Amino acid sequence: MPLNAVDITNLGNAHAATLGPLVAAAPNAPVAYNSGAATTATGFAADLANAFAAAAPAQSTVAVDTLIRDITKPSFPFRPWLLTLIDALDALNATQVPVNNGLPIPANIFKPAELASFADIALFACGDAASFPGNIADDQDYYYESQVINRAYRAHTDSRRNEQDLAAQRSGPSELSPPHAPEAFADIGRSIRTSLLAARMGVCFTFAWGGVAPLLDRMHRGQSGTAAAAPTLNRLEIVAVRNHVFVLINRAGPAVAPGQVLPAPAGWGGAAVITLDLWLGSLGHGYVFTGINGPNMNFLHRTLKSHFDSAHHNWRGV
Structure with a gap:
């Protein structure tokens, strides 16, 4: 607009x-x-x-x-x-940025507070935008290339924001770390989220973990209660391609252990699978995608490794 x-x-x-x-x-x-x-x-x-x-x-x-x-x-x-x-x-x-940068959002999956949080985080500076200029949407106000690059510059001039950004990046699990107890993943998400919100800047790893933290928390808290009769949030995964990390929601298929490769997208459940990618949101794209052939398909149709899969820990849907 x-x-x-x-x-x-x-x-x-x-x-x-x-x-x-x-x-x-x-x-x-x-x-x-x-x-x-x-x-x-x-x-x-x-x-x-x-x-x-x-x-x-x-x-x-x-x-x-x-x-x-x-x-x-x-x-x-x-x-x-x-x-x-x-x-x-x-x-x-x-003031003119549309929700989900103009893409529709599936109903009955996210709570209003979660959607509001996604929209806010998509306004954050993308700390590594200058390294990936080809991923900037460059097609609407707030997300033209010069605006995204200037926003990252401004964030990096603030030592406090830089410190929080680095803290978020240091807070996550790695393939070299020992296996985590299931509840630790919710704690990791909360820790990264706290730093991400303070920095108002992130990279794909911190956008993924910090952005999905409320959903992780919701699923984790659900383990102590009765499972919903018809859960709408029934699976969360943090996955990584070679140089990108993002979130899959409600993917079909067997559980995947950390560090293992996901099966091909053809078996993911088609339109039922949802991607949450707030790094792309910070570059002017949608941040909630449905299906496996949307604007984010370049990431989906590559070899993906699991960082976390709620199905691997038998978390129930909520």
Whole structure:
């Protein structure tokens, strides 16, 4: 959905006003661009004004985001100001992000609070976006490539967020660790989720474990009660392809032990299987997919290893 042109103009005016005194104090401070151009603080202020002038009638901030991405950051003289601008652009763009980035969500599987959490996490910075630019949707506000890359840059400038992101990455199980008791997986999910939410940034591993944590917790708590007569959440799996981790829900087929390879998707239950991939969500794609031939099929139709399978631990559906 297009942004409001007046909102873009107002945001530009507000940040031009805070930039003005900084430029006045150092008008000739050098500003370099990754594209090879060079200017001064005064020239940058003019470039910014031109970018906002183009953004307002386009009803998109891409012109401004593209300018920000092109700045050579280490030498930029007004970095704190720049970070506030990135945050303000994110806040404006986030108002137009549709649930599941426009894809339908299957009914009766997720609780409202879980869906709200997924939507929030999909707004987080993708910490390794710059390494996977080809996976960025680049087709809607908040998720154009320049916006996603700027968001990751902004997150990485915050030491507290970086520390939480690293804590999340260190909290999970690995193939080298000893087998975990079933209840430990819910604890692992909670720990990673706490750090993920604090960082508001993640990579596929932390998006998978932290995002699915409420579902893991729901299934784990269900083991002490009576199984639902007609459970709608009957299986959770965290799986990994060579360089990606994500979640499968309600896949059909025999249980798979940690580290073992999943069977081919043809036996997964067709449209009944659901993928939760909040890393893809942070790049502008849907984060809940149904079936085995959707936009995420490139990951599904490859050799997948199990990190966790609730069926392996005989968890009942809830």
